Amino acid sequence: MLNHVHLLTLSHRHAKLKEIGEIVAAFEGGGRLRDRLTAIRQSQKVDELLYLATCNRIVLLFTTSREVNAAFRQGLLGEESVAAMAEMQHLTGMNAIYHLFEISSSIDSLVVGERQILGQFRDAYQQCRDWDLVGDDLRIICDRTALAAKDVYNNTRIGEKSVSVVSLSMQQLRKFRPAPASRVLMIGAGQTNVLVAKFLKQAGHQHVTVANRDRRRAETLASTFPHGEGIALSDLGSYAKGFDILVICTAAAEPIITPEMFHWLLAGEAPEDKIVVDLGVPADVCERTIATHPFHYIGMEQLRVLADENMGFRREEIKRAHGVLHKHLGELETTYRQRLLERALAHLPEEIKAVKDSAVNHVFAKELGQLDPATHDLMLRMLTYMEKRCIGIPMKAAREAILG
Structure with missing residues (x-):
């Protein structure tokens, strides 16, 4: 499930801020970010792409059916970032999505509990969507990511007790x-x-x-x-x-x-x-x-002691936050299965309509032509009703099977 989702990231946990800045500069230099990201997608290396950069991390979330090896990453990131590229963490599938949850809810932030990262994530998503880089899969993932982060902020105390x-x-x-x-x-x-x-x-x-x-x-x-x-x-x-x-x-x-x-x-x-x-x-x-x-x-010494105490409190709240995120990960999986079902059955309405039209216009056209106008109209209304019901029955059964 969702094994075609990949996340490449470099953050304050694994690199110096200067190294992160070098990659960001390579991507965004000369105001060419949109051109670079669009070229990556048009090269058919990836199907969908989300780019997020903050002062202490860079994230590339993408979908692809190709193997994401060293050669793939070099082609994705470009020659300018080869040195720092080896340090980028690579996650796939549900692990990649869960880490995106952690980022947006500030669990993995330099300052735990700071809400700014959710706003930065939303801005990045909207920008990539406006640039036609995000498709249906990343839309589902990013919508759930925002819901998960809001749930953490609203139902844990991770943002309480300032550390600034x-x-x-x-x-x-x-x-x-x-x-x-x-x-x-x-x-x-x-x-x-x-x-x-x-x-x-x-x-x-x-x-x-x-x-x-x-x-x-x-x-x-x-x-x-x-x-x-x-x-x-x-x-x-x-x-x-x-x-x-x-x-x-x-x-x-x-x-x-x-x-x-x-x-x-x-x-x-x-x-x-x-x-x-x-x-x-x-x-x-x-x-x-x-x-x-x-x-x-x-003075600063007094404030540092308070900041350390408050950061300790926020770290304790991380345990509760993980419970919230795991719940949303399960809900995402259900939502994605339902979406796969909708895609698989998307052709069903047209096929059922085609069967009805063939029955009316060809198979039983002679018999229907012998009916009086009232009976003919009733037959057509009955067939239209059955057409709509026949579309809903398999959709409902499949949805209940997934939820079950």
């Missing part, structure tokens, strides 16, 4: 119940603080000052808030507006917030109620600052 340090830091921040009118001083305008800014906007914060080495970048990020201001990092030494919340994440090799700098940023205010969120690696707030000023500190 940004999310965790904002959860810890909310415990102090800062007012939306709090003054936020954000140092650094990199990707981490861009994510922090999204959380701050959701919480209703409006007064945000962003300091960054590139002042224009600071101004761009600050402009997303009603009362935002962007300044250069070098201007911190003259910043005298104070703060209630300090968020810092930079690439500096040495701590930026020394006791002296912290004292200056306080602008004469008491430190006791101040909140400092330090997401720098290494830390941007030096230990002496923490030791000499009594403020609320949220």
Whole structure:
């Protein structure tokens, strides 16, 4: 059953992200992804094809009656990816489909429980369908894959307890119940603080000052808030507006917030109620600052411990998730058997109709012609009724046999 389904994949479990990126670049380079995938299908190497690429994996799901050996894979992937090709995991049949279930439900993700992968899978499926790469078999498989993933997300707790340090830091921040009118001083305008800014906007914060080495970048990020201001990092030494919340994440090799700098940023205010969120690696707030000023500190070590605990919780939920996926694998097999039946019996209506037409127009044409109009019409209606019933009876019997 479904032994013609194959899956080639390379993920963070078996390769470095750079190697994965090389294969993705080989497929997508020069905006030629559609042309490359279409050429693979038109070469008759595969019958149907789905391509999925994320930051930490590449997946090729396809159907073929040919042997998928080293030569086949080289022809499929192209010369550009020969080095990494040997590392690609090859699964067939129900094993391939089950692994696709694991991917879409984030069981096999770099971060277990993150829902983004289901959206990426759906986008990839729709794209390949729009490009006429997906046929009936992969449609059935992908529809069931999406249902299985949704079932995992809805009926297990695999997505609970955040493992993102940004999310965790904002959860810890909310415990102090800062007012939306709090003054936020954000140092650094990199990707981490861009994510922090999204959380701050959701919480209703409006007064945000962003300091960054590139002042224009600071101004761009600050402009997303009603009362935002962007300044250069070098201007911190003259910043005298104070703060209630300090968020810092930079690439500096040495701590930026020394006791002296912290004292200056306080602008004469008491430190006791101040909140400092330090997401720098290494830390941007030096230990002496923490030791000499009594403020609320949220740092990476604390967040990492929480992230590890939450990841442990999510891994426990994987056991329940596997039970859900096995149920859907069985349902997929039943659905596919039914579809095979529908294909096998697709000719039945036309053949039965042809038998009726032959009986009416040839075999019994003379006898029917001798009937009065009312009786003739009744006979035709009876035959049409029997035609429809004769189509349904074998279909129903075969379907019940499969379900049984």
